[in-house]
Amino acid sequence: MTDGLRWQELFRGADASLLTKENYWDGRDPAPLQQRFLAPTAGERRAKLMPFFWSLFAKEGVVFGDQDAGSTASVTNGFNFSYPGYSETLTGHGDPRIDSNDNKPNPNRTVLEWLNTQPRLHNSVAAFGAWEVISGVVNARRCGFTVNTSYAPLQLSPSTPVLDAINLQKQYAPHVWDDESFDAPTFFTALEYLRVKRPHVLFLSLGETDDWAHGKNYGEYLLSANRVDTYLETLWTTLQAMPQYRDNTAILFTTDHGRGATGDGWTSHGQKLPESKNIFIAVMAPGLPARGVLTQVPAVTQSQIAATMSRFLGQDWNAAEKQAGKPLPLWP
Incomplete structure (x- = not known):
């Protein structure tokens, strides 16, 4: 997941009306970025912005949420901001009690926590987040699996030189946001964990x-x-370089909420911007028909992601959590 990425940029690419001096580092010249990301058509712009996604992921997978093509994906929690969105993604339902971004333990069991209790999957689940509140979303106090967020070092025994270097970078690099690290240390921490622990x-x-x-x-x-x-x-x-994962792994790519669609609305989201409920959901998995960007299809919701995750693992989250949405319509 990447927080608050609009469906508009994923499917249309960069918006020339927003890529201006006013919307970039105190009036810095945006010309290099304009040259890098702008192009005459939406197809060209989106390929410049996210080349891997459009050259492989979208072609080999299934993508929901391109409203220009008659496909809508949206949240159901009614809040259109982060904690409720992450919770809905991982539980399969909204919860009116989760009405802030405060770092409080999620009272709901997530599909991750439940999967970790299944015999074949026990001690083979992990969660990583640049935002420290992800620890609350998955309820790190209770969930029973590895959780690492924000600037916290990841302690493994034995450690690795790569992980030691990342932990030092987290400790000494500037902290621009108090509760959130840059994405790079979070991503490479998760990648090193994947290589070592193979969850x-x-x-x-x-x-x-x-x-x-x-x-x-x-x-x-x-x-x-x-x-x-x-x-x-x-x-x-x-994943493709590791035998146990090669051609045997599903990837789900999505976001917790959208953003406003017009004017300065792109900077924000929430109940006052109802269009910020709109998201995208992309899935790539072995054996899944490569349907690409879906057109003129029924709407799907964030609440369907948790059950989809469990189904890929041969598990039935809907039997364990009656409020959860059904799996996405990926299978006949």
Whole structure:
């Protein structure tokens, strides 16, 4: 997941009306970014912004949420901001008690916690987040699996030189946001854990796309989205290089909420911006028909992701959590 990435940028690419001096580092010249990300058509722009996603992921997978093509994906929690969105994603339902971004333990059991109790998957689940509140979303106090967020070092025994270097970077690098690290240390911590521990289930939440948007910095928002695409490619390449994962792994790529669609609304989201309920959901998995971007299909919701995750693992989250949405319509 990458926090607050709009469906508009994923499917249309960079918006020329937003890529201006006013929306970039105190009036810095946006010309280099304009040259890098702008193009005459939406197809060209989105390929420039997220080249791996459009060259492989979208072609080999199934993508919901392109409203220009008659496909809608949305949250159901009614709040349209982060904690409720992450909770809905991982539980399969909204909860009116989760009405803030305070770092409180989630009273709901997530599909991750439940999967960790299944015999074949026990001690083979992990969650990583750039935002420290992810620890509350998955209820790190209770869940029973590895959780690592924000600037916290990941302690493994034995450790590795790569992990030691990342932990030092987390400790000494500038902390721009008090409760959230940059995406790179979070991603590479998760990647090193994957290489060493080889879990069945890995949850990863990145955050810069949301932070830079709230900071009204469209240039950095685009650069962050572009880096997310690089992380997706790195993850895919790593999985394909490891025999146990090669051609045997499902990847789900989504976001916790959308953003406003017009004017300065792109910087924010929430109940006052109802269009910020709109998201995207992309899935790539072995054996799944490559349908690409879906057109003119019934709407889907964030609440269907948890059951979809469990189904890929041969588990039935709907039997364990009656409120959860049904799996996405990926199978006949």
